[in-house]
Amino acid sequence: MQPDALDLFGTPEPPAERRRLSAGPLSAVLEAGQLRDLRWHGTEVLRGIAYLLRDASWGTLPVALSDLRLHEDADGFSVHYVAQADSPAGRLSYRARIEGRADGTLAFEATATAGTDFLTNRTGFVVLHGDDVAGQPLRVGHGDGGSEETTFPRRISPDQPAIDIVSLAHEPAPGVTAEVRFDGGIWEMEDQRNWSDASFKTYVRPLAWPRPYMIPAGTEEVQRVTLRLTGRPSATAAASATVPAGRTTVPPLHLRLAEDRPIPDRLPRPGLARGLILRMRVDRPDAARLAAAAALAGREGMSLAVEAIFPQRHPETEAAACLTAMEGHPVTELLVAAARDLVTHPSGTLPEDEVPLDPTLAALRRGFGGRIGAGVPAFFPEFNRNPPPPADFAFFGVTPLVHAADDVSVMETLRVLPAIMDSAAALVPGVGLWPGPLALAPTVNPYGPGLTPTDGTTRTCLAERDPRHRALFGAAHLVGALAGTLPWAEALAPLHATGPTGLCDEDGAPLPLAFIQAEVAAAEGARLRPAPTEPGLAGLAWERDGTHTVLLANTSAEPVEIARPEGIATAARLAPGPRGWEPFNLPASGLLVPAYATLRLTGDAQPA
Missing domain, CATH: 3.20.20 (TIM Barrel)
Known part of the structure; x- marks a missing residue:
């Protein structure tokens, strides 16, 4: 029997619906009114753009979407909707407009109106550059018209890598330039890897300003993020640097x-x-x-x-x-x-x-x-x-x-x-x-x-x-x-x-x-060994007393297929609830790991 939503997620609440929008070589995933996985000729250029309402505890307030209108053709796509938040912090709504074009331009604009006094730590856009840009060059445009050449930090920065931002430009891949412009506030960047987020986040309203703050009833605020993409990838983007492991055995x-x-x-x-x-x-x-x-x-x-x-x-x-x-x-x-x-x-x-x-x-x-x-x-x-x-x-x-x-x-x-x-x-x-x-x-x-x-x-x-x-x-x-x-x-x-x-x-x-x-x-104390690596999979492997063991987890919502690891003879799948490990049919060649499943694979130890 296939796991149901309760088995997979512990709740009947379904995951947010996702839809990929395309305009020629430009594409983005629309999820709950926000944009994720923005790509140009197949290369990720931004991890996401979102308009978020944060309460006084930095919780992200849920919003209800209405009047959602989408249009998509070969030349472009557009999205319009209204979002409403009713919470102990107050009531606030915003009108969103997203326009993407095949020429490589994308604009996301939000007009927010406070229906009551609205208490917040931050209300506005966040723009996410993926964590794989760490160590790469970055050009920062400032409010006085000047700019500086810097880099996304390689090691995780405890403080803001950039402040007073009006634009950011980088090369997601050789031959491609991505420039983001920010309007409607004062912007700065933080290294979200501090909190294990896989991104560098540019956000409105400096952290040094007092918080929480009140948006008075009736106030209207307009913010806009504009992305401009030029060029075509001339080569595959360089893979992010890996961190060499320091251990050879499983720690306690x-x-x-x-x-x-x-x-x-x-x-x-x-x-x-x-x-x-x-x-x-x-x-x-x-x-x-x-x-x-x-x-x-x-x-x-x-x-x-x-x-x-x-x-x-x-x-x-x-x-x-x-x-x-x-x-x-x-x-x-x-x-x-x-x-x-x-x-x-x-x-x-x-x-x-x-x-x-x-x-x-x-x-x-x-x-x-x-x-x-x-x-x-x-x-x-x-x-x-x-x-x-x-x-x-x-x-x-x-x-x-x-x-x-x-x-x-x-x-x-x-x-x-x-x-x-x-x-x-x-x-x-x-x-x-x-x-x-x-x-x-x-x-x-x-x-x-x-x-x-x-x-x-x-x-x-x-x-x-x-x-x-x-x-x-x-x-x-x-x-x-x-x-x-x-x-x-x-x-x-x-x-x-x-x-x-x-x-x-x-x-x-x-x-x-x-x-x-x-x-x-x-x-x-067992000897650590390399585990299979594929997008969407996480794994641990070790050897002890002539036995090779692999724990392999699918961390995605889609099945992932890999080659059957060498020497593996038996497999078990982790069952929902308290049942533990149950036998899993091991095919002769390819191994299909179901969504969010964890497998335990065992076999004879292989030569180092």
């Missing part, structure tokens, strides 16, 4: 204990991780919770690490309180972070009356005999903007749901993870990396008052839960997240034991991704 996995959930009596199955990680607020340690975590670790035969969050005002006193709280418990690793990094702040800054982590680390080393790591309790942008001091290892989390929540954008984030690992390693040279959590839904929101409440059935940015986590989509995403981080990591903590980013459902039954976690945890 750890499992986090959700901060807002009781410590479970048992885990849903044995062998899910080497150790547990408990978050502890040093200014309010919970002795009973720490004792329960230590007891769980003992029952499961796991190590116990503590992620200690420090106020960072009185290092000696706070370090002593942390050591006292851990007394009598078998804590093997200590992950040290500052509470200030639960809220994002500018690069190189320190809140008033707070101190760096260095004296805290020094005080802890005098009283703790295990390994000590330093990092952030939030995500890579906070790590990138204010890197931790040297320690035994470094840690940070990643979430794909900050800027976009559609299926395509979420899976695109996987391609950025090696660049995140590379940039992190450059910030703390010689220090092992412990990335995690890596789940779909975030557990904190450093960018606003809190996570967006949902009923768990919608695809929502910065939501407290995501339905896809409990479905085959979530398992495929986990394979991709591990494939994008594991070869560069000393250890990983991708998931929580329970809760919205946990291994089991509300009744304690294992989710599909629990079987991925168990498979990789059991492979600790």
